[in-house]
Amino acid sequence: MVMRLIKIVIIVPIAILLVVLSVANRHLVTLALNPFEPQDSVLSVSLPFFLFLFAALVVGMLIGSVATWFAQGKHRKRAKDEAHEARKWREEADRQRNKIEDATTQKLLSASSR
Known part of the structure; x- marks a missing residue:
């Protein structure tokens, strides 16, 4: 508004x-676009x-x-590079989280089967 x-x-x-x-x-x-003869109608x-x-x-x-x-091109390039790096680190964090969850699940399963 x-x-x-x-x-x-x-x-x-x-x-x-x-x-x-x-x-x-x-x-x-x-x-007039002709500086030498301004009266030129062409x-x-x-x-x-x-x-x-x-x-x-x-x-x-x-x-x-x-x-x-x-x-502003350098700022756009920097923002693009930082977004790419953030995406890379987010994917890495997801992979690590999945590893931890899998390991925890395996430990719980092995502990419950005893």
């Missing part, structure tokens, strides 16, 4: 901000300004996500 409230508190203002930004920046701008695109802003936001979020994913 708290996480849902936090998401609403964060997402609603961001959505309102994006709508206001879109309405305020809907005039056409031209992005290497330019005209779109509303807010689309360029949203595209920059999305690209920035993707780059940040990829950078974070790579930066």
Whole structure:
């Protein structure tokens, strides 16, 4: 419930901000990809300004996500290795417990048969 409230508190203002930004920046701008001849229509695109802003936001979020994913790789590898080691020790403990139970059962059976 708290996480849902936090998401609403964060997402609603961001959505309102994006709508206001879109309405305020809907005039056409031209992005020229030819630095030597900016008037070249082949290497330019005209779109509303807010689309360029949203595209920059999305690209920035993707780059940040990829950078974070790579930066946390060592932590994911360590967690994977530790989980593998914990699984190995758990299996060893189960084997030892089974040995003890079998030995105890054998002793009880041999003692009761006397």
